[in-house]
Amino acid sequence: MLxxxxxxxxxxxxxxxxxxxxxxxxxxxxxxxELLAELAQLFVEDYPAKIADVRASLDAKDARRGQRVVxxxxxxxxxxxxxALQETAARLESRFEExxxxxxxxxxxELAQGPRGLVAxxxxxxxxxxxxxxxx
Numbered sequence: 434m435l436x437x438x439x440x441x442x443x444x445x446x447x448x449x450x451x452x453x454x455x456x457x458x459x460x461x462x463x464x465x466x467e468l469l470a471e472l473a474q475l476f477v478e479d480y481p482a483k484i485a486d487v488r489a490s491l492d493a494k495d496a497r498r499g500q501r502v503v504x505x506x507x508x509x510x511x512x513x514x515x516x517a518l519q520e521t522a523a524r525l526e527s528r529f530e531e532x533x534x535x536x537x538x539x540x541x542x543e544l545a546q547g548p549r550g551l552v553a554x555x556x557x558x559x560x561x562x563x564x565x566x567x568x569x
Contacts, residue, residue: 456514487544
């Protein structure tokens, strides 16, 4: 059932939206499932370092660096059709751009937690067999 929801980009009444919209993601890569799986794998592998870089930027009060890193993360989320996390990244990018760093930490925490559902969703879709388990 989850696959059907993801593929259609729909949600059940009262249910949370799926972490990604496979239709959007496949549209971004011209329907190439292997390419999407490769991009998803790279994103999943790179994501912890990106979040660490965002946190370091925030700790250093380096809004410009934080904005650049979050912009990159937002693009990856868009490619994967992870619209809810993409919107969170967009809000965080705005906080960095507007130098409103005191408001950034809850958004960073939300982004840091978000990929768990995204990775689980990727593994339950038809792409699951193409995505290697995360290194521990």
